[in-house]
Amino acid sequence: MQEAQVGWIAAIIIGGFAGWFASMFMKSDTGLFANIILGIIGAAIASFLFGLLGVGFAGWLGYLVAGFVGACILIAGARAVRG
Template sequence: MSGVGFLGAIIIGILAGWLAEKIMKRNHGLVTNLVVGLVGSLLGALVAGLLGINFGGWIGSLVVSTAGAVLLLFLWGLVKRRA
């Protein structure tokens, strides 16, 4: 999330977590959405970097963060099913 700043990263994290929650049909709180969004943004940035996808600004960061958060929730669901 280059160029959005600390506060922007938090806002994008909350939005990405909320969008991922809606996409995956889950029900979490604000803090969980923030954590899922921020961790998802790291995961999304890693995957985007490995695929050679360049992103920047608010929109690009939100898209990549949301995709990473959806991937995180999907993987978490797989882990919870096995346990």
């Protein structure tokens, strides 16, 4: 069975929303470009971490959830490094 894949344009849009939701949730003041980057990289990190646990996400909703969780992890990590 084939998995539903998210295209590049959809990844940017969904990543932007995921990063924006995460920045609102974590009360982080980031801009639009940073939100998109947080969402896309966060989705990759969260997908990897969830994959280690045996959990898989598919489609745009899965990408949004993974992006949100990953972006929250990235924001928390950046705060920990900054102090």
